[in-house]
Amino acid sequence: MNNATFTDKRRFIVKLGKMLHKYGTPAYRLEAHLMEVATHLGLKSSFVMSPTSVTFVIWTEGHEEEYTHVARVDPGDHDLGSLADTDDVATKVLSGELGLKEAEQCLDTILNAKPPYSKFMTGISFAISGGAFAMLMGTSWNDVLWSSLLSIFVFLFVLWASISKRVTHMLEPLVAIVSAIAACAISVYIDPQVNIRLVVLSAIIVFIPGLALALGFAELSARHLVSGTARVMDSIMLLFKLYFGAFLGISIGFGLFGQVDFVQPEPLPRWTAWLAILLLCTSLVTIFRTKLKHASWSLASGFIAYASSITAAVYFDYAIGTFIGAFAVGVFSNIFNRIVNAPASIVAMQGLIVLVPGSKTYIGLNSLIEGQSFVYADHIGQQTFLIFMSLVAGLIFSNVVMPPKKSL
Structure with missing residues (x-):
């Protein structure tokens, strides 16, 4: 690895970053992961990621060599199987199992692979x-x-x-x-x-x-x-x-x-409702292209999210139930990250989809424009806002209680 040139290193970092972006990695996780890879390769770096653009600034310790790459990209789509494979390549590079040229070939294979x-x-x-x-x-x-x-x-x-x-x-x-x-x-x-x-x-x-x-x-x-x-x-x-x-x-x-x-x-x-959770999470395994070896973890994440949220909602407010559900999903996904050594988002996505109030937002929009709801939903706007905040807070607290092994 130490024999790799600056060009080889920055080419690998740029390709890795674009692929992780393509597979739906959030900006704060992606930037942290790329900085970890660049530091391991002995480079200084700065990254700015957004849904439609990526910026890479990479340089050596004394600025003898410096490289800037800015590109317009399409918003990423969730492809959790390819995300897991890409992360596995990066992990092998960090552990010294793969050289940069071999790693680039592996990334090309993942990029050109047929849908699972x-x-x-x-x-x-x-x-x-x-x-x-x-x-x-x-x-x-x-x-x-x-x-x-x-x-x-x-x-x-x-x-x-x-x-x-x-x-x-x-x-x-x-x-x-x-x-x-x-x-x-x-x-x-x-x-x-x-x-x-x-x-x-x-x-x-x-x-x-x-x-x-x-x-x-x-x-x-x-x-x-x-x-x-x-x-x-x-x-x-x-x-x-x-x-x-x-x-x-x-x-x-x-x-x-x-x-x-x-x-x-x-x-x-x-x-x-329990049958619905099973069917929904099963269908998401295919829609998100999750690898079969991670499917059982993904299904468990959905049930943990639903069970913890409805149980907590019996004793607390519905928004607090969502906070407990998001906290449980975050802890479970970080446990998955530590045991399987794969991105926590692979299983967190399933639980979050069970919890997120996207449909409540749609129902609230219908109530605002037409003055009616097609399902019973009292104080829909307030509930939606509180649930979003509870989700974010639950994930933050879970990362404090059970920190992930890796930035993804």
Whole structure:
């Protein structure tokens, strides 16, 4: 390693940073990890990461050599399997098991690897996630069925977007419009027991930016102001696009098909919430491309989040329950980090998705604009804000009680 040139070292750091950014690593974790790698390689460094740009400044001790790299990048997407593989390469470099040139070849292999799960499996996971969310909301079996079917319809547009840039630019409002029109048609011609707005929300739940909002606030709490502000504003704009699409689609659907009186179906029994957590976390393993060897940890994270939050909510306020849930998820993910020597975010994501109030934000937006809620939600705006703050506080406290082994 000591024989590697400055060019080899800075090339590896830049490639590593871009890949970790691509796979959804938050800015405060990414900058800390890259600085650790650069220090190990005997270099001084400074990094500025944001969702749409990366800046690398790398130099030697006496400034004999210095390198600056600034690039415009697309916001990262969560690919937890590739994140784990990339981190494993960095770990082997730090331990001296891999040279820089071999490590670069490994990174290229990860970058060009095929997705671990087929399109069919991903489509099934979309269907399961939509149905599981409807189940988690305590609605009816009717809504669970139609949410699952519409989620498959949404996945077809995701596949279309993968081969069409025009569809990619309008994907979020487009899937909301189409889902809303389809839900209106179902309520008129097939099943009047469909809760239209809830079914639409469930069908597009994978696009609701609750997790991105939580990560944005976490970055702000870590005083990464540029990245945190950009992530929060991007999430808010995505939420607006989704809501506008749903609002427009329902208006078009009512105009085309008319309206029927909603027939209240039998609600789901309470035990189905646990089944919903199992189905939701299972589907997220595929959607997030989590490695199978980490799947059991991810499922456990979701159950820990739900169990700890609802148990604490019995004795405290709902927001305090979320704080306890986030604290438990943070401690569990750091234990995973220490035992498996893999990024804590691999299992933390599952628990946070169970806790984050992205859907509550959507419901609150509906209440603000239309003056009504499609599910019972008292003081929705206040709850949403408190839950976000509780999430961030829970993660901060968990890192103090059980510090992670590595910065990722």
